[in-house]
Amino acid sequence: MEQYNVCFLGFGNVGRAVARLLAAKSSELRDLYGVEYRITGVASRRIGWLAKSEGTNEARGLDVSSLLDGSASPNDSSSANGISDWLQLAQPDAVFETTSLNPESGQPAINYLRAVMQSGAHAITANKGVLVHGYRELNELAQSVGKRFLFEASVLDSAPVFSLFRECLPAVKLRGFSGVFSSTTNVILETMEAGRSFEDGLKAAQELGVTETDPGHDIDGLDATVKVCALANVLMNLSLKPEDVTREGIRELGSSRVQAARTQGKPFKLIARARLGGKGKLAASVRPEQLAPSDPLANVRGTSLAVHFELDMMPGLTITSHRPNLQSTAYGLLADFINAVRSNDRRN
């Protein structure tokens, strides 16, 4: 049995869902993977840099139940002075990083993840921004310090994408991909198809809890654009930036066009697309497209997400995640944690 110190950098909806899921799956962690954990640090803008007080409550780490309630800080914690001090106090083996997205720079998440791995901990993030602006550096750092840098939840929530290529699809060449990466735009467009307004659609998406903090990121396709860059950079070894992606959101579509497209049987969706051209150059776009019923993404509706891959070894492979919820996203981070810590000799 191995005991792991885990910490949370960011403790919003996703971070808290991971903490709950760790507790819910603790017997599987122990029985299947020989893993026990304690939470030794929690940091967020609201909470500050909490870490386990040295010497007290050694066996359990922090009692985060009061934080999960969204109320007070645990009694047994001390407050650290920024990331370095916090890592020093909390001594993590793995850190769940779920701070908010900065699509322009990936910061401060990149600096945090660098510090996490330099302190000797595995870095697990849900932050797609770091894959646009810091993937190569962080991946090289992980290799040089012998830790894992994992980010399964960053593009398709719990649905395996990065681990799929890493573990299940060795020696394939990815030629291109297309995807429905935004629940918000799906919900808005379907609301408009039903004869209601763009604003009604946005409200419906917000009520479902699927929009980004700034819903403009979804509506104008920036969120999907960052995901295109993340996939291209990790899976195709490129250095794609948001400005390299042709981008058009759904603001200008208008209800009558949206309804007419549905009547034709070729409804609009916000489609992300990337394809290697003849000279190894990637053509990438995020824009509303009318999909034929035979398109692999045609059936992706509501809050479901999907990605379709074109590979040298198979004409098409589609991964569809139906109506993922907050727990699904948290599971993407939990799976990364298990993959980081389970011993390599458990194979077969």
Place this chain on the structure above:
Amino acid sequence: MEQYNVCFLGFGNVGRAVARLLAAKSSELRDLYGVEYRITGVASRRIGWLAKSEGTNEARGLDVSSLLDGSASPNDSSSANGISDWLQLAQPDAVFETTSLNPESGQPAINYLRAVMQSGAHAITANKGVLVHGYRELNELAQSVGKRFLFEASVLDSAPVFSLFRECLPAVKLRGFSGVFSSTTNVILETMEAGRSFEDGLKAAQELGVTETDPGHDIDGLDATVKVCALANVLMNLSLKPEDVTREGIRELGSSRVQAARTQGKPFKLIARARLGGKGKLAASVRPEQLAPSDPLANVRGTSLAVHFELDMMPGLTITSHRPNLQSTAYGLLADFINAVRSNDRRN
């Protein structure tokens, strides 16, 4: 750089496609995984038990080009006397087993795979029959001898299913699944929808090269039933046998019902389905079902295959393999080979 002896047990379409793919991907094997290989044995009903003659052609192993042409045996081979003698002569590190399916017993493949692992080689098979009748035994043997027993190509060709659960979905609980596991029945039903006969559809499927040797296995749902058992036994740790699955093929449907269903927008497909009930009992069936357009499997047409999983951690995860070809199937076996031999320390 590691040098591996690989052997083929069964050398029909799939085995030969694996041999061609190994050659086509040899530089990736070398550059990405530090793996070199030589073919030291090929056995089939037609060819007999060929192995590398001791002492000759040490560096290359067998020259299989004449076998790939489907013509003569290589000059430098000796003929062994059954499996034990063959394994002794060929000294494999990994064996690709692609002998034909026996849905009733899984034999002789189970005996072969046992001998392969007992001789110290990894066992890689495309044979779903062995997962019905020998999974537990062969898996335990693999663990006790420290070799891998892998079978990714057996259910959904190249699309990752078994490695997906093993590597990407730790600590999930599978509650049930549904699938389109037969190209042949898809093609027959779509031909009938277009107003042509059952026999025309069967002919079309045979021309596409997607039918089993005995097309009755597809048409009567036996092939799909074996796949249901394979998935349930490996992914849900059950001991399901074909007789435990409610089975109904597509022979009795009749063109008018098939056409009427399509006109309704709810076409028939041969759907495999399994679901855990309240008392941990699995209800499993293979039968023609009319799918609503919103069903995750509704869009799976022609020679495409798909499986939809219901998991505790996500409401639904669908894997769709679009129009897989012979190379795709071969890739499933190649991926197993790479996963068997790549060193565990390559991670991240």
